[in-house]
């Protein structure tokens with residue numbers, strides 16, 4: 001089989017590392033280029049000693065990649081930088097397809113983007129063109145796209161749990177609490193992510209202001225046909241990878257908890273990576289660690305008329321690099337699950 005030649009930009013970060021891991025196991029991918037910024041010029045093994053057994057290119061810079069030989073790009077770059085670099089890629093003749101993991105192309109409305117990200121978007125035409133890459137919900141558009149904006153890790157879990165339910169709940173009354181492992185914050189040095197400050201502690205952050213709210217509101221609002229607001233509070237927990245999202249919803253239109261379970265069961269019956277657990281079984285990060293799977297369940301709340309919908313994913317796989325490969329598969333007409341079949345690591 002003729003392999004698809006990929007470049008991974010931001011290959012020295014955490015999502016870049018998991019993309020390398022997944023791409024090495026993908027039968028249709030050849031890793032043709034890796035790029036970094038400060039670590040450019042280093043060998044892949046100098047940056048990632050756990051890839052001793054792999055044949056990998058050295059870390060280049062974005063501009064020194066042999067672009068005409070590249071079929072697909074995975075952008076694992078910080079937001080802001082990502083839109084500048086991706087705009088330059090699309091200025092080239094016959095550009096490759098791009099799967100962007102950053103937040104830069106997720107929000108449709110330029111004013112909403114500027115309000116939440118603190119600066120106007122630098123590539124408005126591409127922003128309008130990009131397809132939102134929540135694979136299970138937008139597969140047809142993803143398959144036709146040349147630029148896919150992969151969702152944030154929290155929106156991935158929250159939207160997989162809630163999008164099928166919008167007609168059975170009050171979409172204006174959604175409360176989302178989330179827990180994330182520290183890799184969610186990336187590999188760059190931040191005081192709040194030091195072992196000494198993360199270990200034996202849990203803290204909420206971005207309270208009332210986290211930039212994943214407009215992303216969730218955009219997708220849920222589209223599904224509900226209404227402008228809406230969600231309440232979302234993330235927490236950083238002392239764990240490397242994994243994410244758990246607990247949503248509290250008001251039942252609506254006569255729906256019961258059993259109806260919510262039936263909606264999720266039907267919606268994801270054929271989805272290779274999204275699983276409604278048996279009644280009463282609580283989703284846990286250990287059920288998905290290192291895998292592209294998402295586990296979901298619905299529970300009655302003690303407050304009448306309310307329900308809890310809980311989802312667990314691995315932020316570095318279904319929450320970023322795995323979902324990016326899933327989208328790549330659709331964009332290149334490959335089976336959706338190709339290269340992603342690994343079972344979770346347990347314990």
Ligand SMILES: NC(=O)C1=CN([C@@H]2O[C@H](COP(=O)(O)OP(=O)(O)OC[C@H]3O[C@@H](n4cnc5c(N)ncnc54)[C@H](OP(=O)(O)O)[C@@H]3O)[C@@H](O)[C@H]2O)C=CC1
Pocket residue numbers: 009010011012013014015016035036037038039040062075076077078079081101102103151152153183184185186187188315316319320
């Ligand atoms: N971590 C997660 O769980 C998730 C992350 N994302 C998003 O994916 C993207 C990557 O995240 P993550 O891997 O965690 O980030 P990291 O901070 O771990 O890595 C960032 C990477 O980008 C490179 N880089 C930084 N600035 C530039 C630049 N100006 N030009 C070229 N390369 C640059 C870095 O190179 P160097 O090391 O050489 O400085 C590094 O390889 C981010 O937008 C993030 O928000 C999305 C979902 C989940």
Ligand SMILES: CC(=O)N[C@@H](CCC(=O)OP(=O)(O)O)C(=O)O
Pocket residue numbers: 079101102103151152153154180181182183184185186234236
């Ligand atoms: C623990 C932690 O810090 N998580 C990150 C979200 C990771 C993610 O999905 O980031 P992007 O939207 O930038 O792609 C945060 O809260 O900003």
